[in-house]
Amino acid sequence: MTAPEEQEPESAQLVRPYVITNGRGRLDNDQFNLITLVTASDQVRPGHLDPEKRRLLDLCAGGYLSVAEIAGHMGLPIGIVKILLSDLSADGYLLTRAPAPPAQLVDVSLLQEVLDGLQARFG
Amino acid sequence: MTQYIQDPAFWALIAGTPLAATAIFRGRKTQAKLRSEKAEAENRYTDLENQYSAAVQEAQVRAEEATKSALKSAMRTLQGLANEQQLAISKLQDRYGEHHILQDLLEIDHMNSQFGRRAQSIAVLCDGWLGRQRAVASVYDVVRSAKGRIRHYTRVEIRSQSNFALTSRAVEPVALALAELLDNATSYSAPDSPIDITIRTVPKGVCIIIDDAGVGMNEEEKNRADQLLSAQRATGVTGLGNPPQFGFAVIGVLAARYGFNVSVDSASPYGGVRAVVLLPEDLLTNMPEPEEQPVSRTPAAAVPEEPGSTAGGLPKRRRKGSISIVPQADTTAPVRSSEETASIMGAFQRGTQSGRSANPNREGHDPQ
Numbered sequence: 001m002t003a004p005e006e007q008e009p010e011s012a013q014l015v016r017p018y019v020i021t022n023g024r025g026r027l028d029n030d031q032f033n034l035i036t037l038v039t040a041s042d043q044v045r046p047g048h049l050d051p052e053k054r055r056l057l058d059l060c061a062g063g064y065l066s067v068a069e070i071a072g073h074m075g076l077p078i079g080i081v082k083i084l085l086s087d088l089s090a091d092g093y094l095l096t097r098a099p100a101p102p103a104q105l106v107d108v109s110l111l112q113e114v115l116d117g118l119q120a121r122f123g
Numbered sequence: 124m125t126q127y128i129q130d131p132a133f134w135a136l137i138a139g140t141p142l143a144a145t146a147i148f149r150g151r152k153t154q155a156k157l158r159s160e161k162a163e164a165e166n167r168y169t170d171l172e173n174q175y176s177a178a179v180q181e182a183q184v185r186a187e188e189a190t191k192s193a194l195k196s197a198m199r200t201l202q203g204l205a206n207e208q209q210l211a212i213s214k215l216q217d218r219y220g221e222h223h224i225l226q227d228l229l230e231i232d233h234m235n236s237q238f239g240r241r242a243q244s245i246a247v248l249c250d251g252w253l254g255r256q257r258a259v260a261s262v263y264d265v266v267r268s269a270k271g272r273i274r275h276y277t278r279v280e281i282r283s284q285s286n287f288a289l290t291s292r293a294v295e296p297v298a299l300a301l302a303e304l305l306d307n308a309t310s311y312s313a314p315d316s317p318i319d320i321t322i323r324t325v326p327k328g329v330c331i332i333i334d335d336a337g338v339g340m341n342e343e344e345k346n347r348a349d350q351l352l353s354a355q356r357a358t359g360v361t362g363l364g365n366p367p368q369f370g371f372a373v374i375g376v377l378a379a380r381y382g383f384n385v386s387v388d389s390a391s392p393y394g395g396v397r398a399v400v401l402l403p404e405d406l407l408t409n410m411p412e413p414e415e416q417p418v419s420r421t422p423a424a425a426v427p428e429e430p431g432s433t434a435g436g437l438p439k440r441r442r443k444g445s446i447s448i449v450p451q452a453d454t455t456a457p458v459r460s461s462e463e464t465a466s467i468m469g470a471f472q473r474g475t476q477s478g479r480s481a482n483p484n485r486e487g488h489d490p491q
Binding site for chain 2: 012071076078
């Protein structure tokens with residue numbers, strides 16, 4: 001029915017992203033950001049996992065990967081990848097590690113009080 | 124006798140007989156003529172009638188063809204636009220994957236898919252362009268693609284997966300046929316009831332079973348569906364009824380053209396309709412290998428077939444590495460005849476005997 005010259009040069013994915021997440025586009029409590037690190041846990045995978053989730057676990061099996069890297073490899077929008085990640089980590093197939101927190105600075109007022117105390121004592 | 128001769132009536136009778144004979148003869152002749160004329164007229168009438176109905180049919184066919192070609196080109200444009208739009212939406216989804224807008228983009232994507240499917244269905248009825256040529260895809264992905272093309276897709280639950288894939292030419296027609304079935308299933312059942320899809324491997328191929336919890340179909344509806352699905356009746360666009368019902372007509376055309384089988388004559392466990400799509404083996408293929416997979420190990424197993432020497436005549440060293448440890452079936456079972464085996468065993472025995480005989484503590488050829 002379709003002559004070869006009629007074919008479109010480019011075609012979108014067969015399975016659309018909204019089908020993969022069953023309509024969910026955003027997480028209510030977003031525990032992931034672009035640099036959250038995730039890795040696959042030792043938990044045995046079930047047989048009926050979606051192909052995208054299986055591929056994601058395969059990607060993460062080698063060690064910690066950031067969310068941004070995973071989205072790049074999967075070729076899916078980041079929001080969709082985050083939903084898959086949160087499903088998988090809720091079921092215990094993934095371990096997440098928050099990125100190293102920025103150095104905690106001590107409260108300025110406390111420093112001021114110490115300084116004041118020192119000055120009162122010695123100054 | 125003489126009295127008769129004198130009787131004028133006798134003479135009148137004599138004169139009248141040939142006249143009467145002529146009259147009767149003439150009458151017969153006219154009757155025959157009339158009869159033949161009547162037959163001729165009848166023939167002409169049937170000819171005219173045939174010509175008339177042929178003309179009407181021709182006009183109908185021509186009208187159908189004209190409608191088809193007009194719709195076909197219109198749908199071709201719409202399908203092209205839907206595809207372009209889908210690509211644009213994909214790009215936006217990638218760019219704004221982290222924003223709130225993603226949810227809206229997903230909804231637009233969903234609407235666009237439905238729009239594309241509607242155009243595709245009409246195109247199928249007009250013998251038009253089915254759409255993009257797809258790569259080989261797993262049955263599961265084709266089912267999911269179909270799921271994404273209907274309005275209430277979240278009600279559709281896919282219960283099983285399959286290790287089979289569809290050949291590239293079958294991906295789009297099967298996805299479209301499934302989408303039409305799912306559309307029927309969701310339209311004729313309660314708004315919150317689930318639609319179950321089961322994929323089952325059977326000796327003849329792969330079955331995709333769609334169960335809904337709707338009201339089912341009565342006998343008349345079943346007959347109509349059967350007729351349309353078995354493509355006994357070429358509906359075209361003019362015979363879809365009012366309001367037009369595309370579903371079964373589209374599925375029937377696709378099934379006939381691509382050689383798969385669809386039946387809707389059984390009831391689902393939930394009391395609704397059970398639709399079964401049977402995909403025969405020639406539409407199926409093995410699952411495509413994922414792209415990241417390194418070159419498979421089969422070429423390594425074929426290494427022993429390499430030429431045994433270099434161009435200079437030296438023995439060629441074979442690369443060792445990923446050759447499997449488990450010996451291959453055809454190398455463990457070499458093509459040795461029983462004579463060869465016997466001669467090898469004999470050589471082995473002679474060797475052990477000569478080894479023993481070479482033992483200095485023993486003498487002669489006594490084996491023990």
